[in-house]
Amino acid sequence: MKTCIPGFFLLVCLCLSVKAQQLSPVEGSWVGTLAISGIKLRLVTHIHTEANGYKATMDSPDQGAKDIPIDIVTFQNDSLTLIMNRLGAVYKGLYRKDSVLIQGLFTQNGHSFPLVMQKSEKGITVNRPQLPLRPFPYKEEDVIYENPSTHTKLAGTLTLPQTGTAFPVVILISGSGPQDRDETLFAHKPFLVLSDYLTKQGFAVLRVDDRGVGKSTGSFSTATSADFAEDVKAGIAYLKTRKEINPRKIGLIGLVKEV
Known part of the structure; x- marks a missing residue:
């Protein structure tokens, strides 16, 4: 048994050495911006080798996207190509041994942008300190009311200060495109942040899923500007039925819609 140990140890070392030589320099996680x-989006690309080649996924933490599939991965002569069919995007970069980075272009829908990726073991942690966290120091209620002109049910959240009565109230109105009640965009929730601030200042706030979004019924794509205006009027009518609200102090805060 003892005479076999040196030979076995040598074999293990040889196997580890061969495996180390076979590891691709692009294997691992790569971070770039x-x-x-004027908008900066961080991307994290995860590449690992398999028996039949490479497999990779991409994260876009600033957009709240994770594990975006990369359909084709090739690496030859220090040139890396990543093809993402779902995004209509291609990345072509050159691996630089001296600085351990990949320098190239990210192309999507005919537009190309420089993208330099550096290897990272830590990845990216997204910190959004502006997002309010429960429990809130005010009342929060899910509500549903109807736009009688189109029989559309609109679902939203009404926040009320913890104490007091006859509150002034604000309705938050979304901008272009179908939006949920928080105006969620790239993992940001500006209407949630605004609602939190205003409610802490003594205002009641109503924010609503657009028709056809979230828990609201109806169709967004076929609606007109007049339909959206009627949705807002329905919100005003609903608030006037609430005993906590001062019906003479109903305000609107809205984002610009494309026309």
């Missing part, structure tokens, strides 16, 4: 019209 896209700059698009």
Whole structure:
């Protein structure tokens, strides 16, 4: 038994050495930042090898997207190509041994942007300290009311200060495109943040899922500006039925809609 140990140890070392030589330099997690019209989006690409080649996924933490599939991965002569059919995007980069980074272009819908990726073991932690966390120091109630002109049921959240009565109230109105009650965009929730602030200042706040979004019924794509205006009027009518609300102090805060 003792005479076999040196040979076995040598075999293990040899296998580990061969495996180390076979590891691809692009295997691992790579972090880079896209700059698009003044907006910076961080991307994390995870690459690992399999028996039949490479497999990879991409995260976009600033957009709240994770494990985006990368359909085709090739790495030859220090050139890396990533093809994402679902996004209509392609990344082509050159691996630089001297600085251990990949430098290339990210192309989507005919537009190309420089993207330099560096290897990272830590990944990215997204911190959004502005998002309010429960329990809130005020009342929060899910509500549903109807736009009688189209029989559309609109679902939303009404927040009320913890104490007092006859509150002034604000209705938050979304901008272009179908939006939920928090105006969620790239993991940001601006209407939730605004509602939290206003309610802490003594205002009641109503924020609503657009028709056809979330728990609201109806169709967003076939609605007109007049329909959306009627939805707001339905919200005003509903608030006037609430005993906690001062019916003479109902205000609107809205984002610009494209026309």
